Structure formats: structure tokens, C-alpha cells
Amino acid sequence: MARAKTLRTLHDMPVVKGFRPLSMRANYRQAVILKLEEYEVLRLIDYEQKIHEEVAEMMDVSRPTVTRIYNSARSKISTALVEGRSFLIEGGDVRMVRHYYQCEDCLHRVNLPVDEEKPLVCIACGSTKIISLSDCFVRGCRHCRRCR
Ligand SMILES: [Zn+2]
Ligand SMILES: [Zn+2]
Known part of the structure; x- marks a missing residue:
């Protein structure tokens, strides 16, 4: 590749x-x-x-x-x-x-193969506030709880 x-x-x-x-x-x-x-x-x-x-x-x-x-x-x-x-x-x-995601509510983290979609709900707490850590760290989001 x-x-x-x-x-x-x-x-x-x-x-x-x-x-x-x-x-x-x-x-x-x-x-x-x-x-x-x-x-x-x-x-x-x-x-x-x-x-x-x-x-x-x-x-x-x-x-x-x-x-x-x-x-x-x-x-x-x-x-x-x-x-x-x-x-x-x-x-x-x-x-x-791999791609990294984190729940904004309970901070549970998951990582998935790069060809998989972003998860819709947190498997730990059921929250739908899932953010892409790649967006936050690589591109710089400045609005999630990590950035404040
Ligand atoms: Zn959660
Ligand atoms: Zn951020």
C-alpha cells in the first residue's frame, strides 16, 4: 500500500x-x-x-x-x-x-480499525456524545472537554 x-x-x-x-x-x-x-x-x-x-x-x-x-x-x-x-x-x-474515540460523558475510550465507522453510542454508558480523538489531536478541535 x-x-x-x-x-x-x-x-x-x-x-x-x-x-x-x-x-x-x-x-x-x-x-x-x-x-x-x-x-x-x-x-x-x-x-x-x-x-x-x-x-x-x-x-x-x-x-x-x-x-x-x-x-x-x-x-x-x-x-x-x-x-x-x-x-x-x-x-x-x-x-x-487505529482510530481512537472517546465518550464525552464517561471518558470511556475505544480504538477501531481505520476502515470502521465512528461508533454511535458508548458501550460503557450509552451516551451518544462520542468524539473522534483524531479530530481533537490531529486537526485540533478546541471545543471538546479535553480542549477546554
Ligand atoms: Zn460513556
Ligand atoms: Zn478537542
């Missing part, structure tokens, strides 16, 4: 949309924006302790690209930390392995 070389394969979605400093109101205008591939590289290298070669293979990119994304991610996180800025995880050149 042909696909654009620039897309980085993503194996999971972040738990939260972003972080904000204690004692400060959220200010998304000044928020540092961490791209999804930057989040994924931090997750794989710093959290799961994988080596760069392995991460490159998982994300379908070269090893120098992984290093470049990793450096950029660390620079952004340290900027947020040092300058006391909130940050959002959003956007990026990514291809999802």
Missing part, C-alpha cells in the same frame, strides 16, 4: 490534550504546541526507554529524523517548564494505526 513518506506512524493517543502551569490561567495563545510525533518520540524514547533505531522502525522514519523530532520535543518541553507556559499536544504529520 502506497503512502506519503513524510507521515509518521503513531501507535497510541496521548491521555490528555495538554498541561497548564499551577496558579496560572490557561493561555492557549502562548501555549507551546507539541506535535503528535514529538509526543510519540518522547513516549517511546524517554518513557518506554526504546533506542532510536527501534523508534525509527516503529514510526516509519529514518534514525536522523527521530533524533531531530526528539531534540525539537525536548526543546519545547524545557521551554514550557522554564517559561511557565502551558502546552498542547496537537497536529503533526502522522498516520494512525
Whole structure:
């Protein structure tokens, strides 16, 4: 199957949309924006302790690209930390392995093969308020409960 070389394969979605400093109101205008591939590289290298070669293979990119994304991610996180800025995880050149949905009422999450339709009701609580996490994280929705 042909696909654009620039897309980085993503194996999971972040738990939260972003972080904000204690004692400060959220200010998304000044928020540092961490791209999804930057989040994924931090997750794989710093959290799961994988080596760069392995991460490159998982994300379908070269090893120098992984290093470049990793450096950029660390620079952004340290900027947020040092300058006391909130940050959002959003956007990026990514291809999802599966599609992720979340119930707005009970926060139950499901992931489905990419060719399946969005579920109509939550299997945990029956709510019909199902949102696509791809829309929220990849395109940036700014109106679901994760974004407020
Ligand atoms: Zn639910
Ligand atoms: Zn959202």
C-alpha cells in the first residue's frame, strides 16, 4: 500500500490534550504546541526507554529524523517548564494505526480499525456524545472537554 513518506506512524493517543502551569490561567495563545510525533518520540524514547533505531522502525522514519523530532520535543518541553507556559499536544504529520474515540460523558475510550465507522453510542454508558480523538489531536478541535 502506497503512502506519503513524510507521515509518521503513531501507535497510541496521548491521555490528555495538554498541561497548564499551577496558579496560572490557561493561555492557549502562548501555549507551546507539541506535535503528535514529538509526543510519540518522547513516549517511546524517554518513557518506554526504546533506542532510536527501534523508534525509527516503529514510526516509519529514518534514525536522523527521530533524533531531530526528539531534540525539537525536548526543546519545547524545557521551554514550557522554564517559561511557565502551558502546552498542547496537537497536529503533526502522522498516520494512525487505529482510530481512537472517546465518550464525552464517561471518558470511556475505544480504538477501531481505520476502515470502521465512528461508533454511535458508548458501550460503557450509552451516551451518544462520542468524539473522534483524531479530530481533537490531529486537526485540533478546541471545543471538546479535553480542549477546554
Ligand atoms: Zn460513556
Ligand atoms: Zn478537542
